[in-house]
Amino acid sequence: MSDSITMQVFRYRPETAAEPTWDTFEVPAGKEWMVLDALNHIKDHMDGSLSYRWACRMGVCGSCGMTVNGEPVLTCATYLTDLPAAEPVRVEPLKGFPVIRDLIGDIQDFVHKLKRVSAWIVREEAKPLAGGEYLQTPHELSQFKQYSMCINCLLCYSACPIYRLEPEFIGPAVIALAQRYNLDSRDQGSEHRMDVLSQDDGIWSCTFVGECAEVCPKHVDPAGAIQRYKLAASIDWLRSVLLPRGRR
Amino acid sequence: MNKDYKLHHPAWYRRQMQIFWWLKRFSYTKFISRELTSLAVGWSAIMLIALLWAAGHGAPAFDRFLTLMSSTSLVVLNIVAAIALLFHTLTWLHLAPKAMVVQIGRYRVPDRLLLIGQYLSWAAATALVVWYFGGSR
Amino acid sequence: MKRSNEPFFWLLFSGGGTLAALFLPALLFLLFIAPALGLVEPQSFEQMSAKLRPAPIRLFLLVLITMSLFHWGHRFRFTLYDGLQLKHLFGLIATLCYGGAAALSLLTAYLLWTFP
Numbered sequence: 001m002s003d004s005i006t007m008q009v010f011r012y013r014p015e016t017a018a019e020p021t022w023d024t025f026e027v028p029a030g031k032e033w034m035v036l037d038a039l040n041h042i043k044d045h046m047d048g049s050l051s052y053r054w055a056c057r058m059g060v061c062g063s064c065g066m067t068v069n070g071e072p073v074l075t076c077a078t079y080l081t082d083l084p085a086a087e088p089v090r091v092e093p094l095k096g097f098p099v100i101r102d103l104i105g106d107i108q109d110f111v112h113k114l115k116r117v118s119a120w121i122v123r124e125e126a127k128p129l130a131g132g133e134y135l136q137t138p139h140e141l142s143q144f145k146q147y148s149m150c151i152n153c154l155l156c157y158s159a160c161p162i163y164r165l166e167p168e169f170i171g172p173a174v175i176a177l178a179q180r181y182n183l184d185s186r187d188q189g190s191e192h193r194m195d196v197l198s199q200d201d202g203i204w205s206c207t208f209v210g211e212c213a214e215v216c217p218k219h220v221d222p223a224g225a226i227q228r229y230k231l232a233a234s235i236d237w238l239r240s241v242l243l244p245r246g247r248r
Numbered sequence: 249m250n251k252d253y254k255l256h257h258p259a260w261y262r263r264q265m266q267i268f269w270w271l272k273r274f275s276y277t278k279f280i281s282r283e284l285t286s287l288a289v290g291w292s293a294i295m296l297i298a299l300l301w302a303a304g305h306g307a308p309a310f311d312r313f314l315t316l317m318s319s320t321s322l323v324v325l326n327i328v329a330a331i332a333l334l335f336h337t338l339t340w341l342h343l344a345p346k347a348m349v350v351q352i353g354r355y356r357v358p359d360r361l362l363l364i365g366q367y368l369s370w371a372a373a374t375a376l377v378v379w380y381f382g383g384s385r
Numbered sequence: 386m387k388r389s390n391e392p393f394f395w396l397l398f399s400g401g402g403t404l405a406a407l408f409l410p411a412l413l414f415l416l417f418i419a420p421a422l423g424l425v426e427p428q429s430f431e432q433m434s435a436k437l438r439p440a441p442i443r444l445f446l447l448v449l450i451t452m453s454l455f456h457w458g459h460r461f462r463f464t465l466y467d468g469l470q471l472k473h474l475f476g477l478i479a480t481l482c483y484g485g486a487a488a489l490s491l492l493t494a495y496l497l498w499t500f501p
Contacts, residue, residue, distance in 0.1 A: 014259040017250050070273075098260035106260055139354055161276060164265045165467060195386045204391040207463050208343065209279045227347035230395060237392035270468060283464045289405045290457030292413050293450045297489065299416065300446070300496045303434045310430040318421040326417050333413060337406040344403070373407035381415055381436060382425070 005029045005080055007038055009050065010092035012099050020099070023047070024088070035068055035075040035083075035091060039103075052103035059217060062153030066103055067092045072158035072215050094158040096167075110154060113170050117178045117196050122189025140185040147180035147225055149218040156212035156222050162205050169205040170197065172212035172222035179225045198233040206230075282339045288332035295326070341366040394459045394483070401456030404449050434501070443497045451490040458486035 004026045012020040025046055027038045036054055043050045054064040057076045064075045068091050069083060075091070083089050097105030127134065156172040163169045178197055182190040197203050206226050213223040253259060266272065270280040302313030316322060345362035420427035428436070437443065462482040466472040 012261050014261070015250055015253045015255075018252055018259070020261055095263065098262045100258065100260060161265075161269055161279075162467060164269070165470060166472065195388060198388040198392070199386070200389055200391065202389070204389055204395070207283070207467060209276070210343075211275055211279075214275065221346075224346040227343075228349055230392075231347050233388070234392035234396050234399075237388065237390070238396070240388075267470060280464070280468055283460055283468070286457045286460035286464070289401070289409065289453050290461070292405070292409045293453040293457070293489070293493075295413065295417055296446065296450050297493055297496065299433075300437065300493065300500070303430065303437050304496055304500045307430040310433065314420075314427055317417055323418065323421045326413065326421070330410065330413050330418060333405075333410045336402075337410055340402055340406040347399075370407050374411040377408060377411035377415060380442075381412070381428075 003029050005038065006088035007042065008088045008090045009039075009042070009103070010090075010099075011050075011102055012093075013049075013101060022090075029080060033080050035066075035073075035078045035080060035089065036064055038080060038089070039075060039091065050103070051101050060151055062151035065094050065153045065155050065158070067095050067158065072155040074153060074155070074217050077217060094154060096158045096160070096164045097154070105154075107154060109167060110152070110157065110171065110173070113174045114152075114177065117170070117174050117193055118189050119174070119177045119181060121181060121184065121187050122192065123186075124188050134186040136185055143185070144180045144183035147176045147183070147220055150177055150180070150220045150222075151218055153217065155215045155217065156220075159211035159215040161209055161211070162207065166201070166205060168201040170199075170202045172206075172226065173220075175203060175206075175229060176220050176222035176225040179229060194233060194236060197229065198237070203230050203233060282335065285332045285336035285339075288329040289336060291325075291329045292333060295329075337370065341370060394455070397452055397455035398459035401452030401454070402460075405453045405456055408449055409453065438500060443500060447494060447497050450493045451486075454486035454489050454493075455483070458482035 005028075007025045007027050009023050009025065010020055011023050025042050027041050027046075030037060030041075034057075036057060039050065039052055039054075043052075052064070052066070052075075054076060055061040056063070059074055059077045062074075065072060066075050067073075068075065068078055069087075069089060072094055080089065091103065093099045093103045093105045097107060097109075100106050150173055152173060154173065157163050160169070160172055163171050175197060178193045181187045182193055203226055206223075208223060208227060210223045213221045216222065270276040298313060302310045317326075342363065344366055345359045348362065350357040350362060415425070416428075419425045437446070459482070462478050465478050465482075466475070471478060
């Protein structure tokens, strides 16, 4: 049957069984279908109990990250025809996260880390409305723009062997997002962020495997952000050792 | 029904990472190979220390060192180390531009230029070594 | 929250990695492989000691060898943590890696200082 595709889908329903199972579905190979289209077809026509996350279906919301044939991908951005034709397509939850149900992983860890690193504009004093907007030149924007492209899809966490071995590692996206704000001319929070990041479970767990940058669908290059930050943190450390500053 | 399941008590399923995770995926194997080149770096340091020892303890010690160095096992070991060292150098030079942001005013020096700079530095260092330690002077 | 002191080791690792990448391939090949394979004439004892004796050369070798050792120590420590999942032995591993590097560095300094 050349016009249908075999999908092997990871199922985990704790109220039914303590261990996960794999369900097999024969899905029609629609024209220009993504993996997400196949999953939607399964849910709509074959097994309505299949649970998974998705939203924008165009690669900007970061909801539909899953492991397909062993690779962390956005299912809305992966053509069925790009996968080996003769083999079943294996879809499982993003590796590295505990599975709540079926294809849904628990990403609370990431959300907590985003908060820890203050992934927002930090000002010592907020400008009042009457003070007008914060002005920023195109050059200033270019300093952090690449890191602002992160859609929090967590493919990088799934690809990072360090995060999978040591979940306390703060992780690639959080560091890239911290850099997005550190390098933003409107922000004044870099000192606080460095307290959080220059820790053993922060940037110093990273050994520059580089897989995070390989899988990132938005070309954020978290690996590059982390190495740059290591250099910045080291220079800061040197300064604090050679020219000790007073403690606040 | 799963009789161990308690209603409203979530039971997350945790998947384990295998011990030899780095054999399961080619990019991870490349990564571990790259990291293991540190052994070649350490080995070269030891070879240099041995040379310093031999050259500082008179001609007989130096001759014994030369003989040892020419033994088959040591030559093979050193060739393996040299290949690993080359792998270290190539991966190091390619990754170094990622850690550096070189800006001249508004202009950000592209990675490719930085890489050329890395290779030029390597060529210069090699030339220095060959000039100083090569030949009989 | 006090910031980590890891930068100390990371800077040695980075500096060592750079020096090693630039100088060690040529040194290993020229001093140890090429003579053994007959590609170049091996240096005589007098020639080699004369080349190693000048103070700038000894200083350079001290820096190169010490930083290469600490490069190995730092990188190998993390390879053991991640590759063999031995992070729970962090005390023992750190001692072996950095301690080993430090011990060999002291030996190097001694050999270079007392070089005849």
